[in-house]
Amino acid sequence: MKSTAELSGIQNYKNLPNRFELPSAWKFFLYFLGICFFIYSLSGSGLSGGDLVRGVPNMARLVGEMTPPEFSRIRSISLAMLQTFQMALVGATIGIIISFFLAVLASRRNSPHPALYYSTRFIIAFCRSVPDLVWAVLFVASVGLGVFAGTLTIIIDTIGFCGRFFAEAMEEVDQGPEEALQTIGATRLDIVMSAVVPAAMPSFVNSSLFAIEKAVRSSVVLGLVGAGGIGIELKVAMDMFEYQTAATIILSIFLLVIAVEQFSITIRSRFM
């Protein structure tokens, strides 16, 4: 009896490639090492089912003490929320603008000189690698407690985030239009502004919106180290055991973050 392949005229190939490539011995050893380290890390991470179960009643008690939320300080909380949002918006916007110029220098194709390319890459990587709370502590120590330290922190944090993504977006755009403008006799600046930026714009907008969302979330916690905004209000409420007020603050933060994310989704869907 003929097989289906024979009936359909398809030849039987004995040397078909493997469905999956087996890793080499060296790669297999690296994978094994990685898995071993992860198992070892589980013990170092403090994961404990017992502690989690024992913590549930405390969490339930805390939630109980938080409800119902206390709205008597809603005016001062609203002002602090507004300040937090302003800090995030201004810091992120300034950071996005600075990121754009740095990203031009940090994209290999557009940078006028390798020294500028490597130095701007280093600056952006440095801004990104230091956590925002560390920047906030440094700025509080430099310019004092308050919103200004928080705004500076968000600027630096945004540069670290957007600088990298803007540069990558510019490197990934189709080179055809660039070549066309080059043949017309355009300068490098003309090519960047006329061909690269329009092509990378969707990615710029996307990264910028994420940066603003990220800035809003960051600005909430920056207050914990004295860098202004709603964070300091939350810390005071928790320290003073005013859990119902803390609940109002957490609710306000939740509403702000959701509102910004929804705004961001709307803009993104219209622009993309």
Next chain:
Amino acid sequence: MLLQSETTYIDSDMISGEEIHLAVSSLAKSFDGRGVILDDVSFSIKKGDAVALIGGNGSGKSTLLRCCLRLVEPDRGEISLLGMPVTSLRRSPLRALRSRVGLIFQRHNLVPRLTVLSNVIHGSMNSGWGFRRWRQGFAPAEIREQAIGCLEKVGLPHLANSRADQLSGGESQRVAIARALMQKPDFIMADEPVASLDPKVGREVMDLFVNLIKTENITFLFVSHDLEHALTYSNRLMAMKDGVLHLNGETKDYQTADLHEIYG
């Protein structure tokens, strides 16, 4: 007669001047891993010539075009384009020279998210303040009018406000031609300009080229794999094979059968 009903051709007798627009001498180029791409290529093109450059894939046609504008640096040889020594020009005069040559690409290479008008205005990039050519909104009134004029020449003034990435292939290539016309070029080079278009639209675009070079007195060098186009739309024909210039003569001296040897 330049344009002859369905069968368009350019008669050598109609070529007005003897001025040399492109002279290439002993041009050589090789790439790591690909070997010799151009090997001792020499030829010249007179003002007003319409030259077809044919050859198989990898024969060096596109590299030759790019070397002529120094988008690719030749290893050795001399190139004189519109009377300028291309190989020895510094950056600024090289940009000025490039602005006099329209280069049309197979993929059209328009800036996708910008309007047709902005793309056409880019053609005047080297004729004034660059930032006033970045977008049509920044451009002076006379530049915008010139751009609309170029779109009229290619039959697309009604698409001025359309986005470039919403055009059909034929429209997109016409806009690329309008952008080249905006340069007020003395020379147009086209690298397989109709390869991505269907035969009918391809023929329309080639007819458009021929009409424009007639009315604007532009020298024309085009790369094509379409032997019928090569024989129809040129008065001179060059053929590359393995980086060497195999044929170089009057188009009327060749038949399709002669050209098939190049691809053998």
